[in-house]
Amino acid sequence: MNNENYKDIPEEELNIFSLDDDSVKEDLVKAFTGEEKEPEEVQAAVEEKAEAPAEAKAEKKAEAKAEKKAEPAPAKAVKAVKPGKKASESKAVTSGKKEGEPVGRIISVSDLKVEILLDKEVGNKDILVCECGGKEYRFEVTEMEGSIAITVPFDSVIGLRRGIDVFRIGGGLCVPYNDEIVGKIFNTYGQPLDDSKVESDAVRNVYDGNLAMDEIRIDADIMWTGIKVLDFLSPLRKGFKMGLLGGAGVGKTVLIKELIHNVYTNLNSNSVFIGCGERSREGRELYNEMVEGNLMDKITMVFGQMGENAMARSRSVTSGLTMAEYLRDEKNQDVLLFIDNIYRYVQANSEISAESGHLPIDNGYSTTMLSEISDVEERINSTENGAITSFQAIFIPADDLNDAAVHAVQQHLDGQVVLDRKVAEKGLYPAVNVFRTTSRLLDPEFVGERHARLAQEAVRYLSRYEELEEIVALIGIDELSLEDQSIFYRSRKLRNYFSQPMFVAEDFTGIPGQFVAIEDILNDVEDILTGVYDKKDESRFMYIGKARGYV
Amino acid sequence: MNNYINKIVDGKVSQINEGNNIREVGRVRKVQTYMVEVSGMTGAAYFDKVVIERPGKGEVAEGYVDRVERNGVMVALTNKYDELLIGDEAVGTGAAFSMQYSEDSIGHVIDMFGNDRLNNKRFTDLLEFPVESENTPIMERGEVKRPFHTGITGIDLMYPIGRGQRQLIIGDKKTGKTQILLDAIANQREENMLCIYCAVGKTKKEVKEIYADLLRRGAMNYTIIIAAFNDECPPTMRNTPYAAMTIAQHYMLTQARDVLICIDDLKRHADVCREIALLSGKVPGRDAYPPDIFYAHSRLLEKGCQHLNGGSITVLPVCETKGGDITDYISTNIISITDGQIVLSAKNFERGLKPAIDYGLSVSRLGGAVQTGTMKRTNAAMRRELLSYLETREVYELTNENELGQELQKKLKRGAEILSKLVQPKYSPRSEDRIVADFSELMK
Known part of the structure; x- marks a missing residue:
């Protein structure tokens, strides 16, 4: 050990075991554990040992350095x-x-x-x-x-x-980086959780994978999820980063499972699911559903769930990401990446940071929160080899959309769906808050003039409805102008129309799921807004697929 | 270097001469109520049990190692018999801090150290467990699908609970949170379910009343009450829920039994954790809770599960709120861990709609998956109708009823009827058949 290193450390903080020479330590330990020696003897022994020649130390140091050099740098694969x-x-x-x-x-x-x-x-x-x-x-x-x-x-x-x-x-820290990862379920540290084994020795460090600007690809085709409110208000394309934000218990996980069901099953694309800091029960059920539906053939799952310590939760994201990168970089695949829940990654990191005694930024988040998120999010990108389309659930602590961690993740998203407790309270699922749900693609340039116009109009109606709701609570509907009355009733129909029976939620709703094509959605919204259904009862629009020919 | 070593050696040697063996015994250096800094104790391991003694007086306190520092250890006291003095001796036992439990505890009020709190006697033939046992791995979990009956229509029908589910009971003070737990326990008489009621920071009076209530209804025959009272050392309060969970796991793993565990309540538990963390100098997070408060609860509640061996642990944690706000930090944390929540509203309680369940805010993430046949169908239809009724009622509150459309009028009437059928006095359980019969008219 290097003598200079002692300088900065207060003496009282150095423990007896900090002595570098083993034989001195042994002597001391003997002395303190009952095998009593005369103080002078110990003293002598110490002096003798302490005068160890300087050359010996230099040698030791050189050895350590050589060893370090010989260590292969953690290269890819x-x-x-x-x-x-x-x-x-x-x-x-x-x-x-x-x-x-x-x-x-x-x-x-x-x-x-x-x-x-x-x-x-x-x-x-x-x-x-x-x-x-x-x-x-x-x-x-x-x-x-x-x-x-x-x-x-x-x-x-x-x-x-x-x-x-x-x-x-x-x-x-490395995880398997080979063909055998597909169809398996892993823990954070790259070990299979089921009985299977990874035979291949090819592994990769979970921390490297940064992309240069010239590697990143940005243009791609739009893809549809079959979920009405998502396709209508927050369309996405390959290589997109979609955030699913919501407070506790408003349906993030159900939505992510529905997306797995609709997108993964329909596209039959390679996927990685990262369970970060969520329920083990849900992880287990997802796995069972995948196995029962014979859908494990193209998915890799990585779990660092909420019962595990902060390290396991935090690193599950980087581990899973490394596997997704394998599919993209080595197999030239388009990859779907599901992360449930990226907030838990931030949370786990702040637990680690706080324990290291770093000063927290607001609400106890780690000092380095912003760079930690960037490190991960910058790796989730499309290259010439393939696209990584990611769906990231984001927990909103204390229902506070202005939370620092939520903001930090939002900064990286291309689109977001915000789930709202007020909507969930009314029994409308998916409980989407239409005002906060956005996408970079909701622009005539990408989705066409009609879609963009209808979306704009729908949001205008619903926003007026919010105001009217308060007025109605005070004076009643009859006092509204005729125009406002029609906005009021049509908006309620529209709102109900955006509820949707989900395939994965059949147990809750008792109604089989529905995949709705974008053309049908646009037609239905247009019909509702133009008053085609003015004579129909609003409850007819609850939990249906397309409205035309049904209501 | 020479001088440096000399100094250390001199220091240690003089300690030896004074008769202190620095390996096992340390000296109390700083006392902050129940967090104690001890110098020395080089051999002490993290979470080891420590006994603090005073020469001539014997044992003055017990605790465990909360942190191993570079030149000493931080000890959290679990039992304090006397005020501590600087210089008191801390003796490491070399064994991990553990809990004691006797299988005779059923029917008794116990603590985590194997004492019967009602007669202040210690059980004989005690088993020793680590306070926190391993979580059930993901691959050993089964699907939660067997129903757990509380006997309360509003829960069994609308927000059903399955064996192995974690369902939070959340609400303000005096909204009947504990009563729901007691109803659920009392309804397990025929179910071969072992019930554990874990009281954290409750008063002795409250616990005694709960005991008397359960005893009167014959429910103590299959119930253990494990309590850490309000006036106990906070580290004991912090560890008691984990200990209760360890007991539950013991029965689940060794006898494949179905266990119900009620934890009353986790808000108090979070406050205790905050107290300890701040005293031991940890960096505070949101609302001054320690940043790992989520993990403190998640690892506790994750022990609830349906095990592949057939046993299960159903967890009903309680969380107290203020002013009906379920979106504060601790509440949303726990909601995001559990498989659903029963929200109790003070308003409903005042209106006499008991149990005072807020049907809009309550959630069961498992829903019909834990119900069978008719119950499942009734649930899906009635819950949707009820929620739609509650929302519509609010919007049309001021509208003249006669001016509403026929369909709407009918809907409001049916909604009111559903709501009235959910009112139920305490300790009057209803069976599935009874519930189905109650609603069969409305289902047509």
């Missing part, structure tokens, strides 16, 4: 040897081996932070491992301070104590 154990036994897939010599010792432990005093150099994002009480613990280096590495544990740290030797595993 490193073919490397896996740790001796079976994948299911080890905690994570990495491209490197556990090194024989310890790199340091643990000096402090808390929930999400373990500090390690280093004898050797380690790099940022390196994986360290130690054993204690028959259990293996893994950490990832996130910060360094002098000769102390601050690491985040992959799992619970119960039972971990000071002074334990820590070893390094080269290559950092």
Whole structure:
């Protein structure tokens, strides 16, 4: 260890085990554990050892450096040897081996932070491992301070104590990067959750994958989801980033499942589903539905659910993304990427950040929140090889649309659907707030003049309706002008029309799902707005597919 | 370097001469009510049990290691028998902090240390468990589809609960949250369901009343009440729900039993977590709660599941709100963890519509999946009609009823009728057949 490193650390903070020479440590430990020695003896021993020649130290350092150099840089698709154990036994897939010599010792432990005093150099994002009480613990280096590495544990740290030797595993956190990922279900660390195995050794570090500007492709064809309100107000195309925002319990997950059902099943395109910080029950049910429907053949699932620690939740996004990149870059596929829920990624990161003692920005989010989101979102893009079309559910904490994390993610979206508790309260699902739902494509240039005009008109009607609703609550409908009355009634029909029976929600509604073509939607909206259905009762429009020929 | 080592060695040697073994014993350095900083204790592991003693006086407190620091440990006290003094001895036990549980606990009010709180006796033949046990892995979970009957029409019909579901009961003070739990427990007499009522931060009086209520209805035969009272050390309150969950898991995993666990309430639990986090110097997040408050609740509630072995843990957590606002931070956190929520409204309670369920805001994410045949059909039809009625009623409140269209008038009348059939006094459970019969007229 380097002597200079001590300078910055107050003496009282250095533990007895920070002594670099093992034999000195042994002597001391013996001395303190009952095998009493005369103070002078210890003193002598210490002096003797402390005068270790400077050359020896220099040698040690050089050795460490050489070792570091010899380590292959985590390149794309490193073919490397896996740790001796079976994948299911080890905690994570990495491209490197556990090194024989310890790199340091643990000096402090808390929930999400373990500090390690280093004898050797380690790099940022390196994986360290130690054993204690028959259990293996893994950490990832996130910060360094002098000769102390601050690491985040992959799992619970119960039972971990000071002074334990820590070893390094080269290559950092990696996930399988080969054909075998398709049709499997993984945890954050790239291990299959079912009984299957990944035989191939091709893995890739989850942190690299940044795209240069010239690699990104921006033009593509429009694609339809068959969900009325989405296609009408928030159309999307390949390579699009669609956000599904909503508070707790207003139907984000149902909508994402419906999108999987409609888009994945119809396009039969390769997909990656990332379950980040959501319910294990839902993850399990989605998996069951996929298996029962024989739909697993083109989907890869990665789960870091809400019962797991912050590290597992946070890194599930980067792991899943790496697999999506494999399909795009190596297999030249168009990929659908479903993330449920990207907010949990931000949340997990703020848990880690807070535990490291960083000052929070508003509402306790991590200091580096904006750059963390950008790191991930900038990787979700289309290239000449293929498109990544992503659907990202975003939880709105405390129903606060102005939340800093929600804003930060919104900045990256091409379109968004906002789900609203006030709409859900009325029993209208999907509970879309039409005023906040937007898309970059809702423009005559992309969707045509008719669609854009109708959308504009519909929003105008509904916005007037909102105002009228308050007036009506005060004075009653009869007092409204005739024009306002017709806006009032037509808007209510329109609002009901945008509710839709979903394939995945048949259990709730008791009505089979409906896929509605865009032409039908445009016709129906036009009919409602022009008064074709003025004589019909509004409740006829609840939970139907297309209206023409039905109402 | 020389000087530096000399200094350390000198320091340690003088400690040895004083008779302190720095490996296992530490000294209390700082006391902040129940968070205690201890120097030394090099061998202590994270979450180890620690006993604090004073020479000549014996044990003064117990706790666990909350954080291992570079030059000491932070101890959270779970039991405090006396005020602590600087310099008191902290002794590491070398074993993890754990809970004790006896299988004779059924029918008793217990705490997480194996004591019977009613007669202040300790159970014999205690089992020892880690406070938090492993979550059921995703692949060992089954589908939630078997119904769990509370006997309350508004829940069983409209927002049904399945075995293995987590359904939140949320509402203001005095809106009947606890009563729903008690109704649900009392209705399990014929169901071979083990019930656990976990009280966090309730008063002793409240818990005693709950005990008496359940005892009177014969429900204590299959119920355990595990309580951390209001005046206990906050770290105990924080850990008790996890301990209760561990008991539930014990029965689910070893006997494949169906277990119901009620946690009353999580808002108080969140406040306790906040208190501890702030005292131990953690960075505060939204509303000063620690940033990992979501995880504190998510890992607790994720233990509720339908296990592939046939057993299940159904969880009914309670969350108290203020002014009917279910969109505050803790409430939305818990709503986003659970599989649905029963919202109770103070207004309905005042109107005498009991149970005071707000049918618009309540949700069950499993819905008809946990219902069978007729119930499922009745649910789909009646719930849609009721919600539409509630919304329409509001809009047309001022309109002269006679001027409304025929269809609308009929709809309002039917809606009112559905609502009246959902009113139900406490402890008067209705069976599925009875519920179906009640609504059969309206279904035609």
